[in-house]
Amino acid sequence: MTRVLALLPARGGSKGILQKNIAPLLDQPLIAYSIKAARDSGVVDEIYVSSDDDQILSVAHYYNAERLKRDPNLARDETPTDPVIAEFIHRIKPAAKDIIVLLQPTSPLRTARHICEALAEFKDFPTCHSLISVYEISNKYMKAYVGGGEYLHPLAGEHTSYTRRQDLPSLYMPNGAIYIFKVEDFLREEKIPRDRTIPYLMSSYDSLDIDTPEDLEIAEQRLRERLEANGK
Secondary structure, three states: OOOOOEEEEEOOOOOOOOOOOOOEEEEEEEEHHHHHHHHOOOOOOOOEEEEEOOOHHHHHHHHEEEEEEEOOOHHOOOOOOOOHHHHHHHOOOOOOOEEEOOOOOOOOOHHHHHHHHHHHHHOOOOOEEEEEEEEEEEEHHHOEEEEEOOOEEEEEEEEEEEHHHHOOOOEEEEEEEEEEHHHHHHHHHOOOOOEEEEEEEEOOOOOOOOOHHHHHHHHHHHHHHHHHEEEE
């Protein structure tokens, strides 16, 4: 039977916000919103938090997530996510067909509904290798030029700079909220598959990624608005 495993990478070091992953947001630490969304989705079998930081792991335990003490060498500023996922797979040893749902703790507006819909979409496309959550951005950027040399160069090809915006394709920006892939597809190159990727579209409103204290203030306001809209 295929299992669905949620993985929340949450290292201790952060520059913009001290202990960002457990920074207070309304009445909960930031990471709690992602743990709760995964649990409330009803489609995740196990929830893991990977961290080098004991305080973060204690918070994860309080919210009933499994803890994975990360190798400190995989918790540096420059460490990409792929080796963190690889460490998780090699230690937990999930089956090849198991599905990993990667949830960045810095996306507190991503809900259980988003996770349910994204996983359903992933399962509906058996030929895809991965799913990423995105939001739509203006396609005007396809008309941009790249500088830095003697001459300007069209960013997306010479023809796009002179094409009407309404004739250009839509553009989507990854928001970091959800990545979904099978264990076997990750292990092929020990990285999140970059081919056969399908999108899960979220609103720009829900795509807020916490990076600065100002982002936390925006998230607080949006969460209050959500609570008011739900009559809570």
